[in-house]
Amino acid sequence: MNEAFNRNWLIGKFGEIRLRTVKALDQLTDEEVNASPDPASHSISALIQHIHSNVQERIAKGILHREYERGIQWIPVFAACDELKRLIEDDMNLILQTLHGMRPEQWLETQIVRNKERTHLDMLHQCAAHYSEHMGQILYLAKWFRRDQYRSTSI
Known part of the structure; x- marks a missing residue:
């Protein structure tokens, strides 16, 4: 590795x-x-709250061994845009601090995810893919709402 x-x-x-x-x-x-x-789709707020729950479960609990009990998913809860930005910032700061602080042996330690043992390295890559998928949904919805006024977020 x-x-x-x-x-x-x-x-x-x-x-x-x-x-x-x-x-x-x-x-x-x-x-x-x-x-x-539409009624079958999630809001941006729900997607960000889902990512937050995932960060808490996979990173805070799974890697850092903090207490966390994941609640019911996908229940719509109104959240202000500033609150969602703060949640994203806090979650990404936690992930980045975790990555910077990981000792060599931690990468291959394991956690149980859906009854399967997975290394922290595997989970971190899985989280990156998972959050990228949801980011795509968020970007699509932002473009859908803003239409012609949407500004690309590409780096």
């Missing part, structure tokens, strides 16, 4: 997720981040 490569790649990926998600949120109103395009 190339520890430096993985650490640097993950730091870059989570930094990109943070930057692009916040840039999208900066363009939206509180009403827009809490709205869904």
